[in-house]
Amino acid sequence: MFSLKVDKIIKHSETVSTIFFNSKLRSYPGQFVMLNLFDYEEIPLSLSSPYSVTVKAVGTTTEALVRIRTGELVGIRGPFGKPFTPTNGKALLVAGGIGSAPLYYLHDYLKNLGAEVHVIFGGKTSADLIWKDRFESVELSTEDGSEGYEGTVIDLMRGKDLEGFDKIYICGPEGMLIAAYRILKERNLLSKAEFSLESYMKCGIGVCGTCVLKDGSRVCVEGPVFSGEELEDAFD
Amino acid sequence: MFSLKVDKIIKHSETVSTIFFNSKLRSYPGQFVMLNLFDYEEIPLSLSSPYSVTVKAVGTTTEALVRIRTGELVGIRGPFGKPFTPTNGKALLVAGGIGSAPLYYLHDYLKNLGAEVHVIFGGKTSADLIWKDRFESVELSTEDGSEGYEGTVIDLMRGKDLEGFDKIYICGPEGMLIAAYRILKERNLLSKAEFSLESYMKCGIGVCGTCVLKDGSRVCVEGPVFSGEELEDAFD
Amino acid sequence: MLEVQISSLTLQNPLILASGILGSYSSSLNRLSEHAGALVAKSVGIEEREGYRNPVVVNTPHGLLNAVGLSSPGAEKFALELENYRGDAKLIVSLFASNPDEFVEIARYFDMADAFELNLSCPHVKGLGLTVGNDPELVGDIVRRLKKETSRPIFAKISAFSSYIEVAKSAEEAGVDGVVAINTLKGMAIDIGSKKPILSNVSGGYSGEAVKPVAMKVVWDLYEELDIPIIASGGATSWKDVVEFMLAGASAVQIGSAFFYSYRIFYSLKESLKAYARKEKIRLEEIIGLAHKK
């Protein structure tokens, strides 16, 4: 573990902040860090850029973390985990809620490689559509219709020519991942798809066994990014 | 430590053998290994080639070692120590007795670099002039006159145009090293000279302090090869 | 070629998953069972225990520090989880408790266990693990009570920080079927940036490659003193480490922290050990304790 200083904070809303560190982490999009908020807990967070994490307050630690001040120190282990496989062709990014966090990083990374990147970003309500202008080409959805299409990202996916994309990247809550998995399986597109999973984690380095899926894969090492095919055993 | 198998042995005489290992040691001429003859002691020995040591029986371990059989195992730590600095110009190698061991390796190494190598090799009696034909251009001396010049390598050095060499490398018993040091100092040639020293050793890796010289240098790390200038504090 | 016998258990090879590593769910145990001789599940207690706050496991340059704090869903729930174990490797259930009765009570839940391991050595929980395992008499009592209860083999896992020869002998006299040595060493690390201990519990157990020479010494000493099989645990990472532990006297070798390097480590160790046995023209079992021969 080492510690980094908080350099800058963007408060996107009452419950979501992006926290920038004072130094760059050598990493790839899709990787995560174990972030130790001293006197609270160490939790897994995806990198939202080589310099930052984007966090939503859902419990004790994350609530304290979104209120952190610049100049404070956080402990970091990592970056850990398997990143997304990049493409320089046509990419579709599908984000559900705070699942957008790793996709900000992926978006920039793919753009840099010359890819054509389109984003579908949805939430329960418009307040969940954090930092949406960071995506260049984006379609929005909310379940309550407060912004964009009224419905879910899954509905938006259904209406899309998914075959036209070289790669489809998905991150969001488990229910959404499973729904997306089903659509892609139906359309025989699992080989083009990559899913970023979450799971309760302790060690982050593949020894404690807290994060294993139904097929025995460790989300912290074999994941958090899995190809559609890798998930057949875990999701079916 | 790892163990190597003895592949081949040349018995030069009753008391001196060259022992070849079954695999090459990544090394430079002048470096030594700590060789553990199981059930005896671990002792420092210069490499006489990347594959071999050349040993003279002087006590319990070396006596057993010169009688080792092919197929037996020896323990090896190293190679350790500072090697000779090579030249591709004119080189003079001065060997006293078993001090020839590292110079066989150096001889071949310098030849390979295109150097012009001349050797002065002396002993008490002709039996000490082990493996003399391995040197291409060599002058011999014995104290009893049984072979070559009657006298010492120091006498032969005195008669030589030492200034004509780009590098002078010396290895032998302490008395001889000191005598050679004096001549070279007188003629202001210390900067061209390198001496390979011996000393009682235990760890070979610079921690135990058994091998330190008067100036505090560790023969096992700062040596065993010292430039003439480095020895000013230790020899004067 | 790699088969080893430990008390009444025949293992297809000497590789055993160490307790606490990837052993909380049947899904990971099933996945690991193909290439292992046996698997030890995560230590289980009678009641649910939360364990410590994260961070509970951190990597240091030479090994891991952990203070998981014996988190456990409790015997009843964990037994349900292990019902789903389907592997060929023997399943060893690791128990922690503070007295003989409790050990017996927990053991009763685990019909699917091929053997039991007694955690007498976890260094970072007061009243459990090492606190129990430091007392040779208590260890003897626990073993005697359990032996009456079950015919399955019982292994005692002991610490390098205890009077390990005394403890092991007491267990042997009480009828234990094997000794597992060692558990983690006590250790800690401080983050110099924040000037705070890294583990939430301040200190924890130190494992991984760094502790191998310490474990080797304990295995060596026990082999000189005991007649029952010894199972090594502590730092084994490469096939050479497995061979080294067996030469020191281990009949089998547990693999724990090395899962940091690869999930397929059982497979690669197994294949390397086969190549070793073939080259040396031996059955692997023959090398057990060989380094003690003069």
Next chain:
Amino acid sequence: MLEVQISSLTLQNPLILASGILGSYSSSLNRLSEHAGALVAKSVGIEEREGYRNPVVVNTPHGLLNAVGLSSPGAEKFALELENYRGDAKLIVSLFASNPDEFVEIARYFDMADAFELNLSCPHVKGLGLTVGNDPELVGDIVRRLKKETSRPIFAKISAFSSYIEVAKSAEEAGVDGVVAINTLKGMAIDIGSKKPILSNVSGGYSGEAVKPVAMKVVWDLYEELDIPIIASGGATSWKDVVEFMLAGASAVQIGSAFFYSYRIFYSLKESLKAYARKEKIRLEEIIGLAHKK
């Protein structure tokens, strides 16, 4: 900026040479004295002792194993050798003996010593070192006897394998001026080619980077319990290790096995610590024990 105070000794910096490393001759001690706060000479006994056959020190991937066997020229001869010490760093003479009288007898030879360190912790020689240091009462007696004899500071060097808190408290009550923790751990290694233990003595003491987390824990525990200064020993290699030990409670830090990496390590550590102190805008002394603050 780097000055630290240990009992009545003022050290120019907290770096101390560990006993047994490069401390057998004045020539190496003189060379090392420029950038160190203090130097501990190789442990000396009353009589000459040969020590064990080579190999007595071997490098392993994560640390060193040694079983030098307390080789020593004996008090009289070694005192003559140390007469040639000319350095600025404080000279600490390390003593080993099996009873209080002998400790006193040896100490009398060393007028040039600025302080004494009692080796109560060498793990590989029967009847000496750890055998003595495991007995809190005996340790107390030794300290009391020596304190009557000399006004110079006395440090007790203790082992992680003993009941170290008990031993340290007994030494503190007897008036010891500081505690050095830890000595080497017990360890061993086997060469799988020859199938033999590598050290001639079979097993020995394990030191170097691998043992740092273990030493850290002992220093931490002692700092919670003692009022006298603690000197850390065990694995310190980089300036970060020195800072980490000081945060854990050490007033000074010994450097031993790290000489494997560089003979100029005192210089580079000192310069790095200066840079650290400058950046943090503190005198280094201020960080002692800081990680204990809530």
